[in-house]
Amino acid sequence: xxxxxxxxxxxxxxxxxxxxxxxxxxxxxxxxxxxxxxxxxxxxxxxxxxxxxxxxxxxxxxxxxxxxxxxxxxxxxxxxxxxxxxxxxxxxxxxxxxxxxxxxxxxxxxxxxxxxxxxxxxxxxxxxxxxxxxxxxxxxxxxxxxxxxxxxxxxxxxxxxxxxxxxxxx
Amino acid sequence: xxxxxxxxxxxxxxxxxxxxxxxxxxxxxxxxxxxxxxxxxxxxxxxxxxxxxxxxxxxxxxxxxxxxxxxxxxxxxxxxxxxxxxxxxxxxxxxxxxxxxxxxxxxxxxxxxxxxxxxxxxxxxxxxxxxxxxxxxxxxxxxxxxxxxxxxxxxxxxxxxxxxxxxxxxxxxxxxxxxxxxxxxxxxxxxxxx
Numbered sequence: 001x002x003x004x005x006x007x008x009x010x011x012x013x014x015x016x017x018x019x020x021x022x023x024x025x026x027x028x029x030x031x032x033x034x035x036x037x038x039x040x041x042x043x044x045x046x047x048x049x050x051x052x053x054x055x056x057x058x059x060x061x062x063x064x065x066x067x068x069x070x071x072x073x074x075x076x077x078x079x080x081x082x083x084x085x086x087x088x089x090x091x092x093x094x095x096x097x098x099x100x101x102x103x104x105x106x107x108x109x110x111x112x113x114x115x116x117x118x119x120x121x122x123x124x125x126x127x128x129x130x131x132x133x134x135x136x137x138x139x140x141x142x143x144x145x146x147x148x149x150x151x152x153x154x155x156x157x158x159x160x161x162x163x164x165x166x167x168x169x170x
Numbered sequence: 171x172x173x174x175x176x177x178x179x180x181x182x183x184x185x186x187x188x189x190x191x192x193x194x195x196x197x198x199x200x201x202x203x204x205x206x207x208x209x210x211x212x213x214x215x216x217x218x219x220x221x222x223x224x225x226x227x228x229x230x231x232x233x234x235x236x237x238x239x240x241x242x243x244x245x246x247x248x249x250x251x252x253x254x255x256x257x258x259x260x261x262x263x264x265x266x267x268x269x270x271x272x273x274x275x276x277x278x279x280x281x282x283x284x285x286x287x288x289x290x291x292x293x294x295x296x297x298x299x300x301x302x303x304x305x306x307x308x309x310x311x312x313x314x315x316x317x318x319x320x321x322x323x324x325x326x327x328x329x330x331x332x333x334x335x336x337x338x339x340x341x342x343x344x345x346x347x348x349x350x351x352x353x354x355x356x357x358x359x360x361x362x363x364x
Contacts, residue, residue, distance in 0.1 A: 007197075011193075014196075019183070019184055025189075039189075056274075057274065072276070072354060076350045077350070093192065094199070095191060096189060096190045103179065118357060128177060129180075141273060141275030162175075165171075
Protein backbone atom coordinates (compact mmCIF):
# COMPACT_ATOMS: atom_id res chain seq x y z
CA UNK A 1 0.00 0.00 0.00
CA UNK A 2 1.40 3.41 -0.96
CA UNK A 3 1.40 6.34 1.43
CA UNK A 4 -1.09 8.11 -0.84
CA UNK A 5 -3.54 5.18 -0.66
CA UNK A 6 -3.11 5.09 3.11
CA UNK A 7 -3.96 8.81 3.28
CA UNK A 8 -7.03 8.34 1.07
CA UNK A 9 -8.36 5.45 3.14
CA UNK A 10 -7.72 7.45 6.31
CA UNK A 11 -9.69 10.45 5.00
CA UNK A 12 -12.58 8.21 3.92
CA UNK A 13 -12.72 6.42 7.26
CA UNK A 14 -12.54 9.63 9.28
CA UNK A 15 -15.41 11.10 7.26
CA UNK A 16 -17.54 7.96 7.27
CA UNK A 17 -16.99 6.89 10.87
CA UNK A 18 -16.48 10.21 12.64
CA UNK A 19 -19.67 9.71 14.71
CA UNK A 20 -18.31 6.39 15.98
CA UNK A 21 -14.96 7.96 16.90
CA UNK A 22 -16.62 10.96 18.58
CA UNK A 23 -18.68 8.66 20.79
CA UNK A 24 -15.58 6.83 21.97
CA UNK A 25 -13.81 10.13 22.61
CA UNK A 26 -16.68 11.55 24.60
CA UNK A 27 -17.09 8.47 26.78
CA UNK A 28 -13.40 8.31 27.71
CA UNK A 29 -12.33 11.98 27.82
CA UNK A 30 -14.14 14.77 29.57
CA UNK A 31 -12.41 18.13 29.09
CA UNK A 32 -12.03 19.67 25.61
CA UNK A 33 -8.24 19.37 25.86
CA UNK A 34 -8.47 15.69 26.82
CA UNK A 35 -10.99 15.00 24.07
CA UNK A 36 -8.61 16.59 21.61
CA UNK A 37 -5.68 14.59 22.93
CA UNK A 38 -7.58 11.30 22.78
CA UNK A 39 -8.96 12.01 19.32
CA UNK A 40 -5.42 12.62 18.10
CA UNK A 41 -4.23 9.34 19.64
CA UNK A 42 -7.11 7.42 18.05
CA UNK A 43 -6.59 9.06 14.66
CA UNK A 44 -2.90 8.15 14.72
CA UNK A 45 -3.64 4.53 15.63
CA UNK A 46 -6.32 4.34 12.92
CA UNK A 47 -3.84 5.70 10.37
CA UNK A 48 -1.19 3.17 11.44
CA UNK A 49 -3.68 0.29 11.34
CA UNK A 50 -4.71 0.82 7.71
CA UNK A 51 -2.00 -1.41 6.11
CA UNK A 52 -3.05 -4.24 8.48
CA UNK A 53 -6.76 -4.10 7.58
CA UNK A 54 -7.61 -7.23 5.58
CA UNK A 55 -11.39 -6.87 5.12
CA UNK A 56 -11.91 -9.98 7.28
CA UNK A 57 -14.01 -7.82 9.58
CA UNK A 58 -16.31 -4.90 8.82
CA UNK A 59 -14.58 -1.50 8.72
CA UNK A 60 -16.72 -0.29 11.62
CA UNK A 61 -15.77 -3.31 13.77
CA UNK A 62 -12.11 -2.73 12.98
CA UNK A 63 -12.38 0.96 13.88
CA UNK A 64 -14.21 0.20 17.11
CA UNK A 65 -11.41 -2.13 18.13
CA UNK A 66 -8.69 0.42 17.35
CA UNK A 67 -10.58 3.32 18.94
CA UNK A 68 -11.63 1.47 22.10
CA UNK A 69 -8.23 -0.09 22.63
CA UNK A 70 -6.55 3.31 22.29
CA UNK A 71 -9.13 4.94 24.55
CA UNK A 72 -8.84 2.30 27.28
CA UNK A 73 -5.09 2.56 27.39
CA UNK A 74 -5.20 6.35 27.18
CA UNK A 75 -7.68 6.39 30.04
CA UNK A 76 -5.50 4.17 32.24
CA UNK A 77 -2.51 6.40 31.55
CA UNK A 78 -4.38 9.65 32.06
CA UNK A 79 -5.86 8.66 35.41
CA UNK A 80 -2.78 10.22 36.96
CA UNK A 81 -4.06 13.58 35.69
CA UNK A 82 -7.32 13.46 37.60
CA UNK A 83 -8.31 16.99 36.66
CA UNK A 84 -7.52 16.49 32.99
CA UNK A 85 -5.24 18.67 30.91
CA UNK A 86 -5.66 22.40 31.13
CA UNK A 87 -6.71 24.21 27.99
CA UNK A 88 -3.74 25.88 26.31
CA UNK A 89 -4.01 29.26 24.62
CA UNK A 90 -3.01 29.45 20.95
CA UNK A 91 -3.24 25.67 20.74
CA UNK A 92 -4.59 24.38 17.45
CA UNK A 93 -7.50 22.16 18.51
CA UNK A 94 -8.54 19.22 16.35
CA UNK A 95 -12.13 19.09 17.56
CA UNK A 96 -14.64 21.86 17.84
CA UNK A 97 -18.01 21.19 19.45
CA UNK A 98 -20.71 21.41 16.79
CA UNK A 99 -23.47 23.95 17.21
CA UNK A 100 -26.32 21.42 17.21
CA UNK A 101 -28.88 21.69 19.96
CA UNK A 102 -27.86 19.81 23.11
CA UNK A 103 -29.98 17.07 24.61
CA UNK A 104 -29.50 17.03 28.39
CA UNK A 105 -30.52 13.39 28.56
CA UNK A 106 -27.68 12.51 26.20
CA UNK A 107 -25.23 14.46 28.40
CA UNK A 108 -26.54 12.53 31.40
CA UNK A 109 -26.15 9.22 29.55
CA UNK A 110 -22.55 10.00 28.57
CA UNK A 111 -21.85 11.05 32.14
CA UNK A 112 -23.17 7.76 33.53
CA UNK A 113 -21.31 5.63 30.97
CA UNK A 114 -18.08 7.44 31.74
CA UNK A 115 -18.42 6.35 35.40
CA UNK A 116 -18.10 2.67 34.38
CA UNK A 117 -14.71 0.96 34.29
CA UNK A 118 -12.82 0.98 30.98
CA UNK A 119 -14.14 -2.38 29.77
CA UNK A 120 -17.80 -1.79 30.67
CA UNK A 121 -17.61 1.58 28.93
CA UNK A 122 -16.56 -0.18 25.72
CA UNK A 123 -19.31 -2.77 25.97
CA UNK A 124 -21.94 -0.11 26.65
CA UNK A 125 -20.87 1.82 23.55
CA UNK A 126 -21.05 -1.30 21.40
CA UNK A 127 -24.42 -2.22 22.89
CA UNK A 128 -25.93 1.21 22.27
CA UNK A 129 -24.54 1.25 18.74
CA UNK A 130 -26.43 -1.95 18.00
CA UNK A 131 -23.66 -4.53 17.63
CA UNK A 132 -24.68 -8.15 18.10
CA UNK A 133 -23.23 -10.30 20.92
CA UNK A 134 -21.12 -12.07 18.31
CA UNK A 135 -19.76 -8.77 16.96
CA UNK A 136 -19.09 -7.49 20.48
CA UNK A 137 -17.30 -10.70 21.31
CA UNK A 138 -15.19 -10.30 18.14
CA UNK A 139 -14.29 -6.73 19.05
CA UNK A 140 -13.60 -7.24 22.74
CA UNK A 141 -12.22 -10.77 22.66
CA UNK A 142 -14.27 -12.26 25.52
CA UNK A 143 -16.95 -14.95 25.23
CA UNK A 144 -20.50 -14.14 24.14
CA UNK A 145 -21.85 -15.50 27.43
CA UNK A 146 -19.56 -13.20 29.39
CA UNK A 147 -20.68 -10.30 27.18
CA UNK A 148 -24.28 -11.27 27.92
CA UNK A 149 -23.72 -11.19 31.68
CA UNK A 150 -21.99 -7.83 31.51
CA UNK A 151 -24.79 -6.40 29.33
CA UNK A 152 -27.46 -7.61 31.71
CA UNK A 153 -25.70 -5.83 34.57
CA UNK A 154 -25.11 -2.65 32.53
CA UNK A 155 -28.74 -2.42 31.36
CA UNK A 156 -30.00 -2.93 34.90
CA UNK A 157 -27.67 -0.30 36.30
CA UNK A 158 -28.48 2.30 33.64
CA UNK A 159 -32.23 1.76 33.98
CA UNK A 160 -32.07 2.11 37.76
CA UNK A 161 -29.97 5.25 37.53
CA UNK A 162 -32.29 6.77 34.92
CA UNK A 163 -35.20 6.40 37.36
CA UNK A 164 -33.33 8.48 39.94
CA UNK A 165 -32.46 11.01 37.23
CA UNK A 166 -36.17 11.35 36.33
CA UNK A 167 -37.09 11.61 40.00
CA UNK A 168 -34.88 14.63 40.58
CA UNK A 169 -36.24 16.18 37.41
CA UNK A 170 -32.83 17.40 36.21
CA UNK B 171 -36.47 5.62 31.65
CA UNK B 172 -36.46 2.08 30.33
CA UNK B 173 -33.49 0.90 28.28
CA UNK B 174 -35.42 1.34 24.99
CA UNK B 175 -35.85 5.02 25.76
CA UNK B 176 -32.17 5.38 26.56
CA UNK B 177 -31.46 3.77 23.21
CA UNK B 178 -33.63 6.37 21.45
CA UNK B 179 -31.75 9.21 23.20
CA UNK B 180 -28.48 7.64 22.09
CA UNK B 181 -29.57 7.14 18.48
CA UNK B 182 -30.54 10.79 18.09
CA UNK B 183 -26.88 11.82 17.89
CA UNK B 184 -26.19 9.67 14.82
CA UNK B 185 -27.49 12.36 12.52
CA UNK B 186 -25.92 15.23 14.43
CA UNK B 187 -22.16 14.76 14.92
CA UNK B 188 -20.92 16.11 18.24
CA UNK B 189 -17.81 17.78 16.83
CA UNK B 190 -16.32 19.31 13.73
CA UNK B 191 -12.79 18.11 12.81
CA UNK B 192 -9.95 20.46 11.89
CA UNK B 193 -8.67 18.14 9.15
CA UNK B 194 -5.55 20.12 8.21
CA UNK B 195 -4.33 20.16 11.80
CA UNK B 196 -5.06 16.45 12.08
CA UNK B 197 -2.92 15.64 9.03
CA UNK B 198 -0.07 17.81 10.31
CA UNK B 199 -0.09 16.06 13.68
CA UNK B 200 -0.17 12.58 12.17
CA UNK B 201 2.84 13.37 9.99
CA UNK B 202 4.75 14.79 12.97
CA UNK B 203 3.92 11.79 15.13
CA UNK B 204 4.95 9.40 12.37
CA UNK B 205 8.34 11.08 12.09
CA UNK B 206 8.83 11.00 15.87
CA UNK B 207 7.78 7.35 16.13
CA UNK B 208 10.18 6.34 13.38
CA UNK B 209 13.01 8.02 15.28
CA UNK B 210 12.13 6.40 18.58
CA UNK B 211 11.46 2.93 17.16
CA UNK B 212 13.60 0.21 18.61
CA UNK B 213 15.99 2.67 20.25
CA UNK B 214 16.61 0.45 23.26
CA UNK B 215 17.76 -2.52 21.19
CA UNK B 216 19.79 -0.39 18.80
CA UNK B 217 21.56 1.52 21.57
CA UNK B 218 22.43 -1.70 23.39
CA UNK B 219 23.66 -3.39 20.21
CA UNK B 220 25.67 -0.32 19.16
CA UNK B 221 27.16 0.34 22.60
CA UNK B 222 28.27 -3.28 23.02
CA UNK B 223 29.80 -3.50 19.56
CA UNK B 224 31.62 -0.22 20.05
CA UNK B 225 32.91 -0.98 23.55
CA UNK B 226 33.89 -4.56 22.63
CA UNK B 227 35.72 -3.41 19.52
CA UNK B 228 37.55 -0.67 21.44
CA UNK B 229 38.70 -3.15 24.07
CA UNK B 230 39.81 -5.60 21.39
CA UNK B 231 41.72 -2.81 19.67
CA UNK B 232 43.37 -1.82 22.98
CA UNK B 233 44.49 -5.40 23.64
CA UNK B 234 45.70 -6.05 20.11
CA UNK B 235 47.48 -2.78 19.41
CA UNK B 236 48.23 -1.19 22.77
CA UNK B 237 49.40 -4.39 24.48
CA UNK B 238 47.76 -3.54 27.80
CA UNK B 239 48.91 -5.40 30.87
CA UNK B 240 46.64 -7.14 33.37
CA UNK B 241 44.09 -7.80 30.68
CA UNK B 242 42.61 -10.97 32.26
CA UNK B 243 39.27 -9.25 32.96
CA UNK B 244 39.32 -7.59 29.58
CA UNK B 245 39.65 -11.00 27.94
CA UNK B 246 36.42 -11.99 29.67
CA UNK B 247 34.62 -8.76 28.70
CA UNK B 248 35.53 -8.72 25.00
CA UNK B 249 33.71 -11.93 23.97
CA UNK B 250 30.73 -11.02 26.15
CA UNK B 251 30.44 -7.58 24.57
CA UNK B 252 30.82 -8.93 21.07
CA UNK B 253 28.36 -11.80 21.56
CA UNK B 254 25.61 -9.86 23.33
CA UNK B 255 24.62 -7.93 20.14
CA UNK B 256 23.96 -11.25 18.39
CA UNK B 257 21.81 -12.40 21.30
CA UNK B 258 19.89 -9.12 21.14
CA UNK B 259 19.42 -9.47 17.39
CA UNK B 260 18.05 -12.99 17.96
CA UNK B 261 15.59 -11.73 20.62
CA UNK B 262 14.59 -8.87 18.36
CA UNK B 263 13.84 -11.27 15.49
CA UNK B 264 11.77 -13.44 17.86
CA UNK B 265 9.83 -10.39 19.01
CA UNK B 266 9.12 -9.30 15.43
CA UNK B 267 7.98 -12.81 14.48
CA UNK B 268 5.56 -12.99 17.41
CA UNK B 269 3.86 -9.73 16.40
CA UNK B 270 1.32 -11.39 14.12
CA UNK B 271 0.20 -14.15 16.46
CA UNK B 272 -2.30 -12.03 18.40
CA UNK B 273 -6.03 -11.98 17.70
CA UNK B 274 -7.59 -8.88 16.19
CA UNK B 275 -9.69 -8.11 19.25
CA UNK B 276 -9.37 -5.68 22.14
CA UNK B 277 -8.11 -8.51 24.32
CA UNK B 278 -5.68 -9.57 21.59
CA UNK B 279 -4.37 -5.99 21.31
CA UNK B 280 -3.86 -5.80 25.06
CA UNK B 281 -2.11 -9.17 25.07
CA UNK B 282 0.12 -7.91 22.28
CA UNK B 283 0.93 -4.73 24.21
CA UNK B 284 1.52 -6.83 27.32
CA UNK B 285 3.88 -9.13 25.42
CA UNK B 286 5.86 -6.08 24.23
CA UNK B 287 5.86 -4.66 27.75
CA UNK B 288 7.09 -7.98 29.21
CA UNK B 289 9.82 -8.06 26.60
CA UNK B 290 10.90 -4.51 27.52
CA UNK B 291 10.86 -5.33 31.25
CA UNK B 292 12.97 -8.48 30.67
CA UNK B 293 15.33 -6.55 28.42
CA UNK B 294 15.82 -3.76 30.95
CA UNK B 295 16.31 -6.29 33.80
CA UNK B 296 18.84 -8.27 31.73
CA UNK B 297 20.58 -5.02 30.80
CA UNK B 298 20.88 -4.13 34.48
CA UNK B 299 22.45 -7.48 35.38
CA UNK B 300 24.69 -7.30 32.35
CA UNK B 301 25.69 -3.76 33.23
CA UNK B 302 26.56 -4.83 36.78
CA UNK B 303 28.81 -7.63 35.53
CA UNK B 304 30.57 -5.29 33.08
CA UNK B 305 30.97 -2.68 35.85
CA UNK B 306 32.42 -5.30 38.20
CA UNK B 307 34.89 -6.55 35.56
CA UNK B 308 35.90 -2.99 34.68
CA UNK B 309 36.46 -2.10 38.34
CA UNK B 310 38.53 -5.24 38.92
CA UNK B 311 40.54 -4.48 35.83
CA UNK B 312 41.18 -0.91 37.08
CA UNK B 313 42.07 -2.06 40.61
CA UNK B 314 44.70 -4.47 39.28
CA UNK B 315 46.03 -1.89 36.83
CA UNK B 316 49.12 -0.21 38.37
CA UNK B 317 48.73 2.80 36.06
CA UNK B 318 45.15 3.57 37.13
CA UNK B 319 44.94 6.53 39.54
CA UNK B 320 42.64 6.57 42.60
CA UNK B 321 40.85 9.59 41.07
CA UNK B 322 40.03 7.69 37.89
CA UNK B 323 38.78 4.68 39.88
CA UNK B 324 36.53 6.94 42.01
CA UNK B 325 35.34 8.86 38.93
CA UNK B 326 34.44 5.70 37.01
CA UNK B 327 32.74 4.23 40.10
CA UNK B 328 30.52 7.34 40.40
CA UNK B 329 29.69 7.11 36.71
CA UNK B 330 28.70 3.45 37.10
CA UNK B 331 26.53 4.22 40.14
CA UNK B 332 24.74 7.05 38.34
CA UNK B 333 24.09 4.82 35.32
CA UNK B 334 22.81 2.06 37.58
CA UNK B 335 20.46 4.51 39.31
CA UNK B 336 19.14 5.73 35.94
CA UNK B 337 18.65 2.17 34.68
CA UNK B 338 16.73 1.24 37.86
CA UNK B 339 14.44 4.23 37.34
CA UNK B 340 13.92 3.21 33.70
CA UNK B 341 13.21 -0.40 34.71
CA UNK B 342 10.61 0.67 37.30
CA UNK B 343 8.95 2.84 34.68
CA UNK B 344 8.54 -0.17 32.35
CA UNK B 345 7.30 -2.34 35.24
CA UNK B 346 4.58 0.25 36.02
CA UNK B 347 3.51 0.27 32.36
CA UNK B 348 3.30 -3.52 32.37
CA UNK B 349 1.26 -3.50 35.57
CA UNK B 350 -1.24 -1.05 34.03
CA UNK B 351 -1.73 -3.41 31.07
CA UNK B 352 -2.10 -6.42 33.37
CA UNK B 353 -4.81 -4.59 35.31
CA UNK B 354 -6.61 -3.79 32.09
CA UNK B 355 -6.39 -7.40 30.94
CA UNK B 356 -7.73 -8.61 34.28
CA UNK B 357 -10.72 -6.27 33.96
CA UNK B 358 -11.30 -7.57 30.45
CA UNK B 359 -11.19 -11.23 31.36
CA UNK B 360 -13.05 -10.79 34.64
CA UNK B 361 -15.86 -13.33 34.81
CA UNK B 362 -19.01 -11.63 36.03
CA UNK B 363 -21.39 -13.21 38.49
CA UNK B 364 -24.54 -14.37 36.78
